[in-house]
Amino acid sequence: MIKIAVLVSGSGSNLQALIDANLSGKIVGVVSNRPNAYALERAKKANIPSCIIEHKDFPTREAFDDAMQKQLQAWDVDVVILAGFMRILTPKFVHAWEGRMLNIHPSLLPAYKGMHTHQRVLRTGDMWHGCSVHFVTAELDAGQTIAQGVVQVQHHDTAESLAARVHQLEHVVYPQVVELLCQGHLLYQSNTQILYKGKILKDPLQICQI
Numbered sequence: 731m732i733k734i735a736v737l738v739s740g741s742g743s744n745l746q747a748l749i750d751a752n753l754s755g756k757i758v759g760v761v762s763n764r765p766n767a768y769a770l771e772r773a774k775k776a777n778i779p780s781c782i783i784e785h786k787d788f789p790t791r792e793a794f795d796d797a798m799q800k801q802l803q804a805w806d807v808d809v810v811i812l813a814g815f816m817r818i819l820t821p822k823f824v825h826a827w828e829g830r831m832l833n834i835h836p837s838l839l840p841a842y843k844g845m846h847t848h849q850r851v852l853r854t855g856d857m858w859h860g861c862s863v864h865f866v867t868a869e870l871d872a873g874q875t876i877a878q879g880v881v882q883v884q885h886h887d888t889a890e891s892l893a894a895r896v897h898q899l900e901h902v903v904y905p906q907v908v909e910l911l912c913q914g915h916l917l918y919q920s921n922t923q924i925l926y927k928g929k930i931l932k933d934p935l936q937i938c939q940i
Contacts, residue, residue: 742769746814753907755912829918843871877935
């Protein structure tokens with residue numbers, strides 16, 4: 731059974747979606763860099779071990795990431811899932827988990843990397859928006875996209891309403907991709923080549939549209 735660790739910083743709604751999905755893999759631990767993250771309460775209710783590693787307690791990013799790495803090794807983790815984890819990871823940490831670490835980003839990558847994606851979509855006037863699940867690489871939001879969920883931008887949308895719909899979509903898309911990884915249907919060969927059920931994944935899987 732695949733052992734999963736989830737890294738969080740906030741409310742943990744994507745963590746809850748993973749818990750509720752009854753994955754074939756097992757979430758063996760949750761790490762938060764913030765002691766007041768509600769995600770920790772979600773882990774407690776689900777009887778999942780959790781650990782608080784506050785980034786401000788460490789002099790460097792490298793020292794913080796080393797502390798996380800030790801905890802992940804203690805849990806004997808196979809796969810790391812970023813679920814609202816608001817820290818930029820060091821290249822050393824990313825390389826250690828290359829091909830075994832996923833993130834979900836609120837845009838249709840490669841468009842709108844970084845922050846404030848909903849405002850930027852509205853400002854540009856795009857018709858479509860959504861979320862993308864990708865393997866994590868040292869370059870921010872640049873790992874190959876595995877799957878996407880799509881929403882149509884409405885004329886009355888605000889950044890808040892659009893964010894809410896994309897967030898709802900994340901709760902559908904993310905667990906499905908994590909399950910594909912748990913079942914061995916996704917094989918990372920390099921940042922430019924992923925196998926999906928034995929065939930090269932040329933375009934992101936379109937999992938859901940609302």
